[in-house]
Amino acid sequence: MSTTLYWFRNDLRLHDNPALAQAIAQSDALLPVYCLGSASAMHNGDPRWGAMQASQHRQRVLLDSLIDLDAQLRALGSALTVVPGPPADILPKLGAALDTRVLHCETIVASHEQEEVRQLGLAGMAVSSTWQSSLYAPEALPFDVSDLPPVYTRFRQLLAKAHTQQAAPLPVPAQLPPLPKAVHGYATVNLAQQLQHLGTLAPEPRASVPYLEGAFAGGERAALAHLARYFASDLPPNYKATRNGLTGTAFSSKCSMWLASGALSVRQLAAEIDRFDARVGPNEGTEWLRLELLWRDYFRFLHLQHGAKLFRYRGLRDKVAPLHHDPAQFTLWSLGRTPEPLVNAAMRELLATGYMSNRLRQVVASYLIHELRGDWRAGAAWFEAQLIDYDVYNNQGNWLYIAGMGTDPRGGRRFNVQKQARDYDPDQSYQRLWQQV
Ligand SMILES: Cc1cc2nc3c(=O)[nH]c(=O)nc-3n(C[C@H](O)[C@H](O)[C@H](O)COP(=O)(O)OP(=O)(O)OC[C@H]3O[C@@H](n4cnc5c(N)ncnc54)[C@H](O)[C@@H]3O)c2cc1C
Structure with missing residues (x-):
């Protein structure tokens, strides 16, 4: 000791x-x-x-x-x-x-x-x-991490077949050891002063994750309160039906900010889903939410398997076509000034709030990579700078996946922006909402 x-x-x-x-x-x-x-x-x-x-x-x-x-x-x-x-x-x-x-x-x-x-x-x-940081411990997987299947669907099928078990979350410790004797000679940061230096941020009424409101604030206590509220509401069974929404606090679980900062443990969230299912019965909403948590695990294990290779432009590919990254186009994309109104609205929302729905993250990432021929790492870096739920594994994994530089043999994911706008914003209300920042 x-x-x-x-x-x-x-x-x-x-x-x-x-x-x-x-x-x-x-x-x-x-x-x-x-x-x-x-x-x-x-x-x-x-x-x-x-x-x-x-x-x-x-x-x-x-x-x-x-x-x-x-x-x-x-x-x-x-x-x-x-x-x-x-x-x-x-x-x-x-x-x-x-x-x-x-x-x-x-x-x-x-x-x-x-x-x-x-x-x-x-x-x-x-x-x-x-x-x-994963729901399932690497040693609980039915295969060695070095044999992680290259396709997510296969990964989740193997886990389901093996009835892989998650560990129960640990409780808050009853007490902490005392602090060591006071030491001197190093500078510390006063968090209250740091907050003042950051300046006053104006609340954004259009935010899907209004983190300046107590209920959505950063930190463990707000995270656990959100969890309790979410599972006491009628939202979880509707998760699958609403998860492709573009705006508002009520589509998708809105747990990402707390999961990403570790204020919320993924095992705690999964245990809450179990309790909800035991009370309400199995339903496709929470079943689908679990599948998203498995995506989260998949990207974590991908990093365990491949490490620094995932941070190269070519990712896990042997050969790739030469790049045509145009910094001016990239800047216009990041500021929401492209010829595509849906992309612009989404990028403005990101700038104004630090959040964007999953559907739109896919659309704007695909647009940068496949239409503007930009470097996916630049897009990932922009997301890293902006997102309140920035998570190195999820961000890197998703960008890599859309760029087609990861393990998926089907190549990248290219979204038709106009079709996405017709399907997910048919009355253009989202685009109007973010016409101005
Ligand atoms: C290009 C791109 C970049 C992304 N960057 C991040 C990031 O930095 N941080 C981040 O947490 N998520 C990222 N995602 C995944 C996803 O968009 C967000 O997790 C989700 O929008 C957060 O909102 P939510 O908590 O309401 O999600 P829900 O739909 O309620 O999902 C619940 C949880 O499952 C996990 N999850 C959901 N979708 C995914 C996914 N596609 N990949 C991995 N995990 C997922 C998240 O932890 C999420 O909080 C990215 C997706 C794309 C396409």
């Missing part, structure tokens, strides 16, 4: 946090810490796509999540220390001041995040990391 650090990376929660549970079990004193200069907090886009940084929407949700986490830690006799720089600069110094090299955290298998851990190792830290 000893003094250790717990490094909050993506999962900003106390419930169902196996890495934190392990840190608690192995520590006499524990310093929970968050680095504002970490890959999970910042925009990691390639500067080739222009200077991008995390949008005010994304920053606000992160700050709200951290403030909530700190409040919850304080209620358990601890507190969150927030530091400004990259982990490899700061955590080894903190460790030295506390006379410890032991650092617990969750595992993240994306390029920048893996590099962070490598750098910490080089700086002498003993990093103990735990995989926890």
Whole structure:
């Protein structure tokens, strides 16, 4: 038993946090810490796509999540220390001041995040990391992750056939180890001041995820309250019928922001679906919602299987045609100034709110890749900067899939924008809604 650090990376929660549970079990004193200069907090886009940084929407949700986490830690006799720089600069110094090299955290298998851990190792830290972001544990799968089927449908069929079981979510810890003795010589961030620096954001009445309202705010407590509200409503059985909606709070589950920031554990969500089904009976709404959570798992396992290759332009392909990425066209796309009104409306919604429906994410991604012949990584970087639900695995996986650079043998996904507008916005009300930002 000893003094250790717990490094909050993506999962900003106390419930169902196996890495934190392990840190608690192995520590006499524990310093929970968050680095504002970490890959999970910042925009990691390639500067080739222009200077991008995390949008005010994304920053606000992160700050709200951290403030909530700190409040919850304080209620358990601890507190969150927030530091400004990259982990490899700061955590080894903190460790030295506390006379410890032991650092617990969750595992993240994306390029920048893996590099962070490598750098910490080089700086002498003993990093103990735990995989926890998928619904199914990799070792519960009916195959080795290296044999992940190249097609999602096959993946879910194999899991269904094997009756693969998800682990039950862990409860919130009853108590945290005390904080180590006060250490000095490093700067910390005051979250309330940080919020002030961000400035006042005007509420957007058209937002599908109005994160400035308490009910949709970042953080674990709002996430769990949303879960309770959602499953007490009549929305879940209608999920399949409404999930292709374009605007409003009532289509699709609206869990992504909290799942992406780890304020909500996917196992907690799945357990809630189980309870709902036990009460209401099996229904196609929650059955379909589960299938979306499996997409989420699929992209996680794809990253475990292929790692950094997924971040190359050619992805998993051997050969690809030369690129014709036009930065001027890309800028017009990102600002919603293309010849396509539906694409423009969606891109303006993204800019104004940090959210866009799944249907429209597919349409705008396809338009950039297949009509403008843009580099899919630029689109992924723009989404990374803007989205309040930015999730490295889901974002990379979906862009790769639409570009046809992943494992799917059918190639990319090309959407006919005008047909999509006729099918999903027949009265053009969505396009009118976002004519102006
Ligand atoms: C180009 C592109 C980029 C995307 N980038 C992200 C991203 O950065 N972060 C993100 O969470 N989702 C991303 N998605 C997936 C999807 O659009 C969002 O998860 C969904 O719109 C969020 O709203 P919701 O929670 O109401 O979804 P629901 O329909 O209620 O789905 C429930 C949950 O299932 C998961 N899910 C749903 N659809 C997908 C999918 N296609 N792939 C993987 N998981 C899925 C999400 O965790 C979601 O919260 C992207 C999709 C595309 C086409």
